[in-house]
Amino acid sequence: MKYSKEEVIQYVLEEDVKFIRLSFCDVFGKQKNISIMPEELPRAFEFGIAIDASAIAGFGDENHSDLFLHPDADTLAPLPWRPEHGRVVRMYCNITHPDGKPFECDTRSILRKAVQDAQDLGYQFFFGAEQEFYLFTLDDNGNPTKEPYDNAGYMDIAPEDKGENIRREVCLTLEQMGIQPESSHHEEGPGQNEIDFRYSDPLTAADNAMTFQTVVKTIAKRNGLFADFSPKPLKDKPGNGFHINISVKSAVHADCMNFIIAGILDKISDMTVFLNPTENSYQRFGSNKAPRYISWSCENRSQLVRVPAAVGKYQRVELRSPDPSANTYLAFALLIYAILDAIQNKLELPCPADINLYKSDANVLAKFEQLPGDFKSAYASAANSNFIAKYIPDAILDIYCGGN
DSSP states (O other), X not given: OOOOHHHHHHHHHHTTEEEEXXXXXXXXXXXXXXXXXXXXXXXXXXXXEEEEOTTSTTSOOGGGOXXXXXXXXXXXXXXXXXXXXXXXXXXXXXXXXXXXXBOTTOHHXXXXXXXXXXXXXXXXXXXXXXXXXXXXXXXXXXXXXEEESOOOOXXXXXXXXXXXXXXXXXXXXXXXXXXXXXXXXXXXXXXXXEEEEOOBOHHHHHHHHHHHHHHHHHHHHHTTEEEEOOSOSSTTSOOOOEEEEEEEEESSOSOOHHHHHHHHHHHHHHHHHHHSOSGGGGGTTTSXXXXXXXXXXXXXXXXXXXXXXXXXXXXXXXXXXXXXTSOHHHHHHHHHHHHHHXXXXXXXXXXXXXXXXXXXXXXXXXXXXXXXXXXXXXXXXXXXXXXXXXXXXXXXXXXXXXXX
């Protein structure tokens, strides 16, 4: 449900809301927030709420530390795990300088601009997210272990699948927040789970991905567990993927599928440092259905990009390399710009690789270009990219390098 500012103020009064969390994220996608009281809400909408940004990654230093949070009324959601009396709600925020100019390192604003640029050209993007995570037990001191919550396998059921009730609670909580999960199941790794979302506009999809991780971690903790979204939690087990499904509607091109694929393949090396932003990310590539080679095919899960079997409005392209440590706002923005570049330059679609790359011999694999093999290589590709320089502020690129 979408709200106006007036409707938010009315909701807060009628629903006994006592705390309003103004949420945002740093350049790495780590969620932050400040809580205000209901009496401050009109001021927040009119002028914004000032924060000291000097201690937030990529947000500046003590010389220029004041930034303002402006809540987006459309993103109002209750936090169901908080008390019913004296309720808590959350809104995502846009960030500005004191003079009202957009803050250049606000990655949510970068995505908003990408969406607007696409609309100005006559294109409407839709994203659907699939995020994987592990559930680990806690030790006697409440600290996370590397002991999986169960030893179940892909799509197993209870009693082997102990995560069933956790996923159920997550999905029901998300529904209470106005977010619609599509499906959930146990993944291949022990204690590994996946919950998928129905497609939506890019900004909503990115906000939902942020909310999802918070909800999963909160519910896991309430159940005496730790939810781990890191790319490769266990050395010899499957890593956690963040598969991104993309579709485009346009009055200009009846079918943008070829351009989606061509644009991703053309710019994937430049974008990888933002899709896989940690050293741990690169331990996942090339094993357990995580791609290593720059290729595409229909249905084939050994490929970087695949076209799932679907019809009508569910037709889409799936990108399989990103992991959950990515800043979703930056990831979606760069994908939009890569695809728009392919459309504007009429990039030709390479031939599909209709083979199983996991079982192909070295002579076959030698024909394919590979994704960057480590963080250093990925950063170098981004640092030398005119495409990245055009859309990503230098401050963000610098902090990505310095922060790893």
